[in-house]
Amino acid sequence: MTGPFKKMTGNAYARQALLPGGFRDVLAPAADYEYSAVRQLLKVFGHYGYDRVSPPLVEYEDSLLTGPGSTHANQMFRLMDTDTQKVMAVRADMTVQMSRLAATRLQNAPRPLRLAYAGNVLRVKGSQLRPARQFMQVGFELIGSDALEAELEVIKIAVEALESVGIRDLSIDLTVAPFIRELLTAFDLEGDDLAQTVSALSAKDAHGFDALPDKAATIFSALISAAGSAREALSVIEGLTLPKKTGTLIKRVRSLVDAIEESMPSVAVTFDPSETHGFEYKTGIGFAIFARGSNTELGRGGRYHVDHPDIDAEEATGFSVYMDTLMSALPAPKSGKKLFIPVATPAEMVKRLHSDGWRTIQGLTETADASKEARRLLCSHIYLNGSIQPLD
């Protein structure tokens, strides 16, 4: 914290600890800085036709558990609805709400449907990587197109949005969990073999495939070691003899990498063909965006299905950012300038100062020494005798 809020007694520190773990007060200037970044992200999504929607924080548990929601089943706070005696839950993720909207209220809106959102999500427990139990999720979804251009549009917008808030040197990491699933099926892996293979893939342990037939072991080992530059990883995979009916997704990755390199030459593209992210809910290419040289994932997206109760599932691609992570990748905010104005300053003058971009702190009573009072109030400038003067 900087500015007016930096002083804190031991006593106050103790009381600050009275917030439950994972919850925090965001003070000035950080709170405003975060909301400006949210606004900027939504502005870019909006430029590309994504309409902001705002579902509630709380829904019936069932509707938050459908489709992609199942990933967060253990992460949701439950509440009792006293009216209906039904269990409600606080959302732990907003993409499940976008799926619900697409499948219900917006099922007849023209496709592709473009939705944007920003809102708080709560989690029962923080993780080691993410101790926060409340954070703001901001994202957008392109629902109802299976074209490669859908992935490309989402990645382009994600990159533009992150660059527009000040993130530089972006890197995109692609994954193809369904391809791994295809391989596991093609090699008829079951029981212990299946569990051991999934676990070795997750741990990136090339020796974990020793019990598998040679052909399978060769492929899985190659996938693990191929992770890195997308061009090089694709060369490795394209040199492998893959089982029949697998590998379509690899061709799609090739096309996507070509398109990204053409349209976003400054963005580095990596590919981790063995990464499954626990198979989450992705049904196609997944992607995560990093600032190059950092291990912090700034945002994540990919292709998934929106399940409809009455019609076939539709293809969707989305991207979302957790604002706490994003803010920690940006420079710390500075306290803005504030102009002290004496109590008698006319209202017309105050409004003129505001339209010139000043934030004013008006004295409530006469003070003998206005400059001293301005400094006490941590103002950077003072309006005195008709002119604005900086305070040291």
Add this chain to the structure above:
Amino acid sequence: MTGPFKKMTGNAYARQALLPGGFRDVLAPAADYEYSAVRQLLKVFGHYGYDRVSPPLVEYEDSLLTGPGSTHANQMFRLMDTDTQKVMAVRADMTVQMSRLAATRLQNAPRPLRLAYAGNVLRVKGSQLRPARQFMQVGFELIGSDALEAELEVIKIAVEALESVGIRDLSIDLTVAPFIRELLTAFDLEGDDLAQTVSALSAKDAHGFDALPDKAATIFSALISAAGSAREALSVIEGLTLPKKTGTLIKRVRSLVDAIEESMPSVAVTFDPSETHGFEYKTGIGFAIFARGSNTELGRGGRYHVDHPDIDAEEATGFSVYMDTLMSALPAPKSGKKLFIPVATPAEMVKRLHSDGWRTIQGLTETADASKEARRLLCSHIYLNGSIQPLD
């Protein structure tokens, strides 16, 4: 709802009902419209030096029940903190969080402390007047000044903020619950007499004082009938013989009314001297803002105490708005313009259109009839052969 989301089958209507009562999806263009209004309110608060702070949605129950929080004790959803086995609660109001910040983390920040906030609050049950169980509360607090100028500053900013989002012909209604409390004490009212008097004041029932001594009955009846124009109400009260040690607050109302009329001549000022709002947590003048001719209270504020654990309570004045009420007092939002651009439109051109203020919807694939596709996607304009054309 207008625009792309107006079509809805009976089926979808049924599913929409699957949200718990009092919770709702806000779709386009309403969601963006509401957030623009929030931004505008915060912008005005910010101009006057109010720093945005953002406390968490969830705290330990105890800390949400202190001071002004007790008003909402029955309205808070409780959650169990699995780590500590302590009871947490979801905030039902944000002013209690501002008091907590002022009393703890910001106890050493210079006074007066100016804080602004915007965030969702949840309520266990909707009321008849306010069926919503989730709504956004936006407000600001001036903490640490007992000057009349504090009330005046808060009212001025509240008026400017509401006018800036498009509310016209504002009216301010003043109340003085602590004055009523003084009278009840001065007349030594106890037991049934006290209960009956409070109830009659609340019901504005002039016959409810029949059992009281003449002097008390006269005063309470006069207060009930005095409600209306502040000038007239003050004349009535100033003509009464009030018990000793009461009436200081009436003098303050007189000064405030003079100041409001001088600085905000277009704002109507009314005064309801018998209104107590259940004595809530106000310790001085309370005020509510209405659009003239409407019964809908757009926002409410007033003076209260911030209690500190170690030092004396400090005087504070605040104002807050519930966004659902405010939005319902504004004209319905219109769907914005959208420009359809063919898939092959160069990225440079797309960015130029955005900087010209256009929202674009880019085709993902080639279409035989671009105009037809643009209409299907509910675009208002199309970019064709290098020029922007409106679609009928």
